[in-house]
Amino acid sequence: MAGGSDAAETTSLSCVRCGKPAHLQCPKCMELKLPREGAAFCTQDCFKASWTSHKSVHLKAKLSAPGTGENSSLVSEGWRYCIKKGQARTPKLPHFDWTGTLRPYPISSKLTVPAYIELPDWALDGTPKVEPNSDLQHVVEIKTPDQIERMRETCRIAREVLDAAARMIRPGVTTDEIDRVVHEATITAGSDLSNAVIEDTPLLSIIISSQSLAARRSVNEVICHGIPDSRKLEDGDIVNIDVTVYYKGVHGDLNETYFVGNADEASRQLVQCTYECLEKAISIVFGSKFDISIPIFLISVKPGVRFREIGEVINRHATMSGFSVVKSYCGHGIGELFHCAPNIPHYSRNKAVGVMKVGQTFTIEPMINAGIPWTSREVVVAVSWSSGTSMVCGMQLACRTLMSTAGWDRLGCVLTLFSVVGLEDVVEAEHQSKVAGFVWFGSSAYASGHGPWVWFVVAGLPQLNLSDCNSLLFFSQHLKSIQFIVGVWRDRMWPDGWTAVTADGKRSAQFEHTLLVTETGVEVLTARLPSSPKVRSVNAKSKMDFGPLLTLAVEFVKINLFVMGAQ
């Protein structure tokens, strides 16, 4: 662990050809923004030797870029690229500095809706008319029993429509085809449920946002609001389908992330964590110290809980699992209006107004990105050392050194465990850190190839930059280097004006439910039905896998901080 393995510990990437630790990467891959795992080499010689086979990676990336034969035939049939929030189309792919490998594909023309179906006011151009000026943007509506009944029905329909879409998912299917299925399913549901007594049959399916997230070797980036297009789903993709249904004057909104074919481990972890974030937000369990990801579905969200708390729960769980929370989009009140009060951010320390009351309906829809969060006020610093038994002492030393050298007066600490370390070590670590005067945020578990990692969450810190790190290095002979994990919660917008993607091109997953607050707690209006397909998304009762998790996330590591041997 000492001296010699220095170089190795600056990166967790291995040479594509020989498996030794890698320090070089292919510049062509960098240019094409291909993932580093496939572009890493230990020496120029290894790179040269594998060049013949390696360059096919570039070729594949270029071929899957649009403008190739497949798309031009579609364009000639009238399929176009979407721009200006769906109000315009263009035959050529818009210019943009794409954050990852995913590109928009041409979309089909707008599907028609039978005349007898009642449309919400925003269906025509995506712009709501009544909504923005409504009082319901400021006051959370308490639904009447009638409204609640209608919402139950609508949400159930939404669930059935989503399930219909889910059954379609497999490699080779385009998201446009899934969109058609959703469209048909919703209209059918509306007709079947048409009541002979009522003249109109108000039902409409809207905005199926299919977000295609290619996992595995390519980057998967779309956070939300992707537009169904002619791209075929590939094995290894993860896709989120978001369905909103308008029926009998009320909306129902839900989404789930599914795997296409076989997804890799990192994607599974991301999707699992996202699902758990939603679960935990719904079942806010207070006082839980060790979020070692055993989902506890105790329905204890009840009247009186602050909306602000939801963001705290989601943020804590995502951060502990090594992921970051998208901040630009939030959960929202729902009912006769699609989006109304309350606004429910998914990040911590938000100023959301209000507490939950019986009869309120709203959505919670966390979007979680792969990668560790870092903001200018919180720096996550990774520390690792050699053995489990000296872990606690090593951590104390690291904390004290960091605090005194950087002049920080507050330091939070998230401790990660090796699978060999027992819970009693966590208890001890927590105790020690509290004795030393630190703020203990909680613990999370994973293992990487280079020893246990400790994540420090430092709160209330002015800008920490590289020169601070260097001074820390000089100070203590125990510290070898400092590692900053850079934040990836930021999002960017595609030229179509709708699709939000991660700024760094990494994967993103989402789950959403529409909820009703009841006397005893909460009713999940869009819950899975017995008839829901057993898709290989997530098992609600599964535990977090303690395997070699998040090694991909560690690629953000820049410098390493090690505590040597401890006391």
Add this chain to the structure above:
Amino acid sequence: MEDEEEDPPLAVRIDETTHEFSNSHENDDVSVGVTVITGFLGAGKSTLVNYILNGKHGKRIAVILNEFGEEIGVERAMINEGEGGALVEEWVELANGCICCTVKHSLVQALEQLVQRKERLDHILLETTGLANPAPLASVLWLDDQLESAVRLDSIITVVDAKNLLFQIDKYRHLSSYPEAIHQIAFADVVILNKVDLVSPERSGDSLDELEKEIHEINSLAHVIRSVRCQVDLSEVLNCRAYDATHVTRLEGLLEEHQYKSSQNLHDNNVRTLSICEPLAVNLDKVRLWLEEILWDKKDGMDVYRCKGVLSVKHSDQLHTLQAVREIYEIVPARKWRTEEKQMNKIVFIGHHLNQDILQDSLRTCTLATT
């Protein structure tokens, strides 16, 4: 396919790519302050704006002129660029009526885009129409720190016409409804008392003092600046950081002065200021509940417009600041209490139907040990 060479290019060291991340975060370090400028028709808003834009201060400032309201979906922006401060006109497009669930209002997004497009922008002025109540704008612009937005709400400045103010205040005193002019003073962080030269000279000293007193009766937190033709010292007007939780200094000064100064005539229907004080340390959870009851549930019919204060919290050595605009509030640890300071709670409320006794007593209950 023809591009691929026979020989591989030179591989690049992996750790060199750190720079892209550090660069992207550098820009976020300094957010641009947004000042909302409000004031009754004819008070001198435009004069102030022009004075700031044309001044030789070396700052690059953008002014958003809210002329069209929300229908058209664009705002006109004037930015002073170049050495001579020549004005450049730009259009800022608002993303109107988006049905997605975004956290940031379209105005904020538009401002962020403006900041990104410009190489350097030191400040943004948002000039509102004369009849606007600044509260909704403040709620939209007062973003969570977590969002690390390129813009932040710096202050609300209200320009008032010294010559007509007394008349306006007198007129409304007996009415049951509140003209927007009063709201604008109530929400202001800075009040520019303009046209002081037009106030009759023989009584000018008294009159102006009386005017300031009237303004402080409504809002004791506002910093009043007297001016002629809005020629003010820019350092008092820009970079106020009125919504920066950690910017405690001015807050402390204000709280010091108005320690026990509450408005007279507490029982009339007008917008008033009052301050309460509590020497014992408070329980943070209880204070949150207490504040939420007041702000969200309108406890005892009290309607709070703004609230600012300093809290002494149990089991903490940190001075906490409290800030609220309508229902949105924030309590944040700001800095350590200094040894020479007397730790106590001081809170100023601005609103109507406020009841000093109820507020004082209910805050007292927050000091008790947990039941």
